[in-house]
Amino acid sequence: MPTYTMIVNGKPVTVEAPADMALLWVLRDKLGVRGPKFGCGIGVCRACTSHLNGAEIQPCVTPVAECSGQEVTTIEGLASGDDLHPVQEAWLEQDVAQCGYCQPGQIMAAAALLRTKQEITDEDIDRIANVCRCGTYFRIRQAIKSAAAKM
Amino acid sequence: MTCDNEVPVPEVRAPVRRRQFLTFLVAAPVLTVAVPGTAEAVIPTLPQPAEVLDLGDVLILAGTPTAGALAVLSVGEDGVVTLELPRAEVGQGITTACAMLVAEELDLPLGKVRVTLADARPELLMNQLTGGSNTMRSVYGPVRQAAAAARARLLAAAARKHGVAVERLSTKDGAVILPDGRPIVYGLLTSAAAQLTGTFAAQPKPAEEHRLVGTPQSRIDARAMVTGQFKYTLDQDVPGAMPTVVRRPPTINGSVRSVDSAAAKAMPGVLAIGVVPTGVAVVAETFGQAMAARDALKVTWNAGTIDALSDKEIRAKLQAAALPFVVPPLLTQHLDMDFDFAFVSHAPMETNSAIADVRDDRAEIWAGLKSPIVAQQTIAAAIGLPESAVKVHVMQGGGSFGRRLFFDAALEAAQISKALRRPVKLMWDRKDDMRHGRARAASHHKLRATFGLGNVLTFEHRVASVETDFRHGLGEILTATAAKLPVGGNLSFAQTVFLTTCKVPYNFGVVTSLLNEVPLRMHTGSWRSVYSANTRGAEEILVDQLAKKMGKDPVEFRREFLKTARQRAVLNKVVAEGEWGKAMPKGFAQGIGFHDEYKSCTACLVEIDARDPKNPRVVRATIAVDVGRPINPRGLEAQMLGGLTDAISTTLRAGLHIDRGLPLEGSYSQFHYARQKDAPLDVKIHVMPATGEPGGAGELGVPAAVGAIANAYARATGIVPRSFPIIFPVDFEPFPR
Numbered sequence: 001m002p003t004y005t006m007i008v009n010g011k012p013v014t015v016e017a018p019a020d021m022a023l024l025w026v027l028r029d030k031l032g033v034r035g036p037k038f039g040c041g042i043g044v045c046r047a048c049t050s051h052l053n054g055a056e057i058q059p060c061v062t063p064v065a066e067c068s069g070q071e072v073t074t075i076e077g078l079a080s081g082d083d084l085h086p087v088q089e090a091w092l093e094q095d096v097a098q099c100g101y102c103q104p105g106q107i108m109a110a111a112a113l114l115r116t117k118q119e120i121t122d123e124d125i126d127r128i129a130n131v132c133r134c135g136t137y138f139r140i141r142q143a144i145k146s147a148a149a150k151m
Numbered sequence: 152m153t154c155d156n157e158v159p160v161p162e163v164r165a166p167v168r169r170r171q172f173l174t175f176l177v178a179a180p181v182l183t184v185a186v187p188g189t190a191e192a193v194i195p196t197l198p199q200p201a202e203v204l205d206l207g208d209v210l211i212l213a214g215t216p217t218a219g220a221l222a223v224l225s226v227g228e229d230g231v232v233t234l235e236l237p238r239a240e241v242g243q244g245i246t247t248a249c250a251m252l253v254a255e256e257l258d259l260p261l262g263k264v265r266v267t268l269a270d271a272r273p274e275l276l277m278n279q280l281t282g283g284s285n286t287m288r289s290v291y292g293p294v295r296q297a298a299a300a301a302r303a304r305l306l307a308a309a310a311r312k313h314g315v316a317v318e319r320l321s322t323k324d325g326a327v328i329l330p331d332g333r334p335i336v337y338g339l340l341t342s343a344a345a346q347l348t349g350t351f352a353a354q355p356k357p358a359e360e361h362r363l364v365g366t367p368q369s370r371i372d373a374r375a376m377v378t379g380q381f382k383y384t385l386d387q388d389v390p391g392a393m394p395t396v397v398r399r400p401p402t403i404n405g406s407v408r409s410v411d412s413a414a415a416k417a418m419p420g421v422l423a424i425g426v427v428p429t430g431v432a433v434v435a436e437t438f439g440q441a442m443a444a445r446d447a448l449k450v451t452w453n454a455g456t457i458d459a460l461s462d463k464e465i466r467a468k469l470q471a472a473a474l475p476f477v478v479p480p481l482l483t484q485h486l487d488m489d490f491d492f493a494f495v496s497h498a499p500m501e502t503n504s505a506i507a508d509v510r511d512d513r514a515e516i517w518a519g520l521k522s523p524i525v526a527q528q529t530i531a532a533a534i535g536l537p538e539s540a541v542k543v544h545v546m547q548g549g550g551s552f553g554r555r556l557f558f559d560a561a562l563e564a565a566q567i568s569k570a571l572r573r574p575v576k577l578m579w580d581r582k583d584d585m586r587h588g589r590a591r592a593a594s595h596h597k598l599r600a601t602f603g604l605g606n607v608l609t610f611e612h613r614v615a616s617v618e619t620d621f622r623h624g625l626g627e628i629l630t631a632t633a634a635k636l637p638v639g640g641n642l643s644f645a646q647t648v649f650l651t652t653c654k655v656p657y658n659f660g661v662v663t664s665l666l667n668e669v670p671l672r673m674h675t676g677s678w679r680s681v682y683s684a685n686t687r688g689a690e691e692i693l694v695d696q697l698a699k700k701m702g703k704d705p706v707e708f709r710r711e712f713l714k715t716a717r718q719r720a721v722l723n724k725v726v727a728e729g730e731w732g733k734a735m736p737k738g739f740a741q742g743i744g745f746h747d748e749y750k751s752c753t754a755c756l757v758e759i760d761a762r763d764p765k766n767p768r769v770v771r772a773t774i775a776v777d778v779g780r781p782i783n784p785r786g787l788e789a790q791m792l793g794g795l796t797d798a799i800s801t802t803l804r805a806g807l808h809i810d811r812g813l814p815l816e817g818s819y820s821q822f823h824y825a826r827q828k829d830a831p832l833d834v835k836i837h838v839m840p841a842t843g844e845p846g847g848a849g850e851l852g853v854p855a856a857v858g859a860i861a862n863a864y865a866r867a868t869g870i871v872p873r874s875f876p877i878i879f880p881v882d883f884e885p886f887p888r
Binding site for chain 2: 021022024030032038040074075084092097098100104134
């Protein structure tokens with residue numbers, strides 16, 4: 001079985017895995033990184049949303065081989081120590097989470113959006129397609145706007 | 152012969168003879184009892200069962216004998232107070248609200264309270280069920296009592312230790328305050344307090360002295376959630392428990408005929424494969440490998456239980472099952488309407504999952520469970536162990552919406568663990584969760600209202616529903632067994648739930664609501680607001696059409712016919728805040744809905760953009776809510792927001808198509824639960840001031856919003872929706888079976 005080396009949340013890791021294994025299972029089952037959640041396995045619910053070199057990916061449909069030598073950031077790696085990312089702070093300020101299961105993915109999607117764009121419109125937020133089955137969308141919208149205003 | 156009186160002529164002209172009409176009109180008030188405080192002009196309606204005793208009251212009554220044992224509180228030497236709560240947190244925010252109750256009674260900072268979910272406690276009998284919007288109603292008394300008693304003990308311990316009378320002591324910020332002002336923190340008193348003998352009389356604070364309860368607070372578990380540290384069932388490590396999935400049949404309740412697992416067994420990472428009652432289980436080193444091996448299995452299947460049924464046949468069965476009206480249409484002016492609602496997946500983000508470690512002499516289970524006692528009892532029987540040898544841990548769940556009343560994943564995990572003789576970490580795939588999981592039952596509704604001289608004379612609602620499974624009972628084996636009995640059984644359980652939840656909030660003369668259920672052997676279950684979303688949603692649509700026929704504005708009409716001043720205050724609030732009646736561009740419209748259940752009421756006013764009737768969006772929503780006593784208004788607003796999103800989803804786009812024994816939908820790309828692009832750009836929720844005891848809140852938000860959205864759609868497009876979801880094409884290629 002091939003081995004892959006990558007940076008996960010700032011730390012180099014090496015794993016043995018089939019080339020086509022989804023990054024989600026490498027993270028969750030091999031590395032014990034459990035922040036990214038399984039919700040669909042086909043990249044449509046986006047609960048596992050994380051970053052590859054700072055850009056949004058869905059680890060459930062990203063083969064581990066594509067991440068070789070790259071930098072993977074999950075929700076666990078978004079904050080700098082105890083200093084939360086502004087998007088996380090905004091999530092607390094708006095008390096967004098209900099069951100909380102989709103929120104790591106929602107936060108990573110919002111953080112990726114705010115990296116590329118400073119002026120956020122409602123249309124930009126509408127394009128975030130992450131499912132929140134508790135229906136917290138309006139608080140997510142407010143949190144993204146609040147984070148954008150502070151960044 | 153047509154009616155020649157002065158009220159508007161109905162579209163459907165009924166042959167009404169004047170004498171019969173008048174006789175009926177005179178007769179109607181004789182049948183009714185005036186309720187104090189009701190408007191005089193309208194024909195009052197007798198209280199319906201749910202007004203006298205609602206499902207929450209039933210659950211509280213069932214829990215009364217064990218209420219004293221409900222809340223287990225401990226005060227640690229670090230000053231942290233822990234409440235072990237025998238309920239399931241699945242996103243409702245009950246752990247935060249309960250922490251607030253404890254903090255309030257103990258004069259403790261909220262951050263010093265921890266709430267954990269209790270394991271299954273069979274001694275609680277019917278008092279460990281999370282459902283019926285009943286948590287805060289049922290724990291408000293017991294949790295405050297327990298905290299007040301703990302405070303009394305801490306005070307007594309301080310009094311003894313420092314030789315002062317208890318009356319001269321007070322509490323503040325997690326400490327007993329001595330007469331000279333010195334604080335003694337609880338952590339220093341807990342050991343002495345635990346050793347005190349005797350009972351300590353303590354009354355919870357009167358509500359008017361509350362300083363924390365009733366103020367908006369953020370979730371106590373929010374930081375763990377936004378940092379990815381929060382642990383759901385599958386995020387835990389249980390020694391030896393490896394990723395496990397199940398290959399499931401091509402139709403609901405199908406079973407394994409034969410398996411060829413040779414290819415799958417040889418695949419990398421595969422640890423074990425075995426047949427269980429629900430399919431073929433595969434254990435592997437990672438879920439990715441388990442799923443790959445699952446897909447490589449060659450399985451032949453026995454038929455399921457509804458293989459011959461598709462939506463068309465089910466709908467025909469429902470239409471045939473709707474009971475007849477009592478009032479014939481020829482007596483007076485009337486309005487008849489009928490509605491259909493599709494099956495709806497619960498689809499919580501965290502799929503059905505559980506960890507099980509079954510040994511020869513004991514077992515341990517971890518899962519999100521809303522009825523853990525009956526889970527423990529059923530699992531023990533299934534794996535042949537005494538109940539006391541099965542430990543069931545309740546994990547916080549990633550959503551439920553009624554789904555986790557059922558413990559099928561926990562039972563299945565236990566069966567796999569026993570069969571394969573190893574601990575397992577079981578996860579359902581999304582496709583299976585939607586196709587073989589539970590769903591809100593499809594229903595058909597027939598409504599008839601008769602009216603004349605400005606009054607509604609009769610209001611009849613006939614609900615025909617696919618049987619909703621209540622075989623979890625009241626959470627323990629006795630009532631669960633009663634719900635399984637062939638005679639009475641689940642259908643009479645269903646009648647009780649229907650009668651104790653659904654009520655018409657208006658004075659509509661003689662009101663009758665009847666449920667008839669069609670038993671089909673498929674997996675249904677209570678879905679947030681159970682019967683009310685469809686039943687009350689349909690009624691709110693009829694109310695709008697009735698108002699139109701009677702020449703009245705929908706809001707004026709509701710104001711006139713609502714039963715109580717409290718209901719009208721909620722309506723008035725939403726009308727004022729939501730600017731009812733303002734000018735809207737073409738293709739846009741407002742819509743309103745009202746709902747009253749579990750001692751709470753709410754009104755919802757939405758604005759819809761339906762310029763393209765095939766692509767509507769609710770763009771703004773205003774909600775007013777009166778729950779009697781909000782514990783945490785911020786949490787209450789979250790519940791109402793969730794209810795609104797559920798209503799947007801199920802009214803406009805989210806449903807399941809049943810095709811030859813299986814739902815076609817297998818993921819969120821097919822089951823169209825709302826996304827951000829479907830959600831309103833503006834939502835305002837107004838919480839009415841506290842007036843009494845807490846009412847229900849978890850399910851309250853759905854039915855009024857269903858009515859409001861459908862009514863707004865009708866007003867914007869001129870098309871009164873009759874079938875839900877309104878936009879419901881099979882716009883996807885279904886996954887292979």
